[in-house]
Amino acid sequence: QLQLQESGSGLVKPSQTLSLTCAVSGGSISSGGYSWSWIRQPPGKGLEWIGYIYHTGSTYYNPSLESRVTVSIDTSKNQFSLNLRSATAADTAVYYCARGGSRPFDIWGQGTMVTVSS
């Protein structure tokens, strides 16, 4: 059964880059024509889609974050990653990786809390 697991720094200083990786297990990230997404949720608030990527490397981003976001994929390691530059306190959130984007988000990681603070 497919599983996703986020990892990365839980504390980021303002103006620095937030970096996370999502490891996919139980299946290949390259199969089935799926897209792979990042979604975040500030404490006590709703969900915000950040962007998604196909195994080909094609990416689609939320326009509100596009200038600061890069999503990349490493099919040899069966994982995909998020870089969010120039982080501010407003980027403090639980970050989820999920399968989907072009389709509904049908499998989610457990989420990882990232705090932006000096």
Place this chain on the structure above:
Amino acid sequence: EIVLTQSPGTLSLSPGERATLSCRASQRVSSSYLAWYQQKPGQAPRLLIYGASNRATGIPDRFSGSGSGTDFTLTISRLEPEDFAVYYCQQYASSTRTFGQGTKVEIK
């Protein structure tokens, strides 16, 4: 960007009662590319419904979705104790994927 507005913000009901949740879109959601998710505290969201009315794998049949165009509904026919949670709608029709702000279903 398609804005999704969910109502009510909070629904207070008792186990066994019927829950009706609304999601209204600011523009037509083409091909009914509308999904519903359930989120419990400290957990990731879980896909319940996709394509406005199709239950995801393993979702009990007390959950049903309906609607088209700009108006969509999630119905829980008889609330079980494990159904008290926050529910989000989400559209995947436009290039910018968006979520509603959520409806909390709480125990009355």
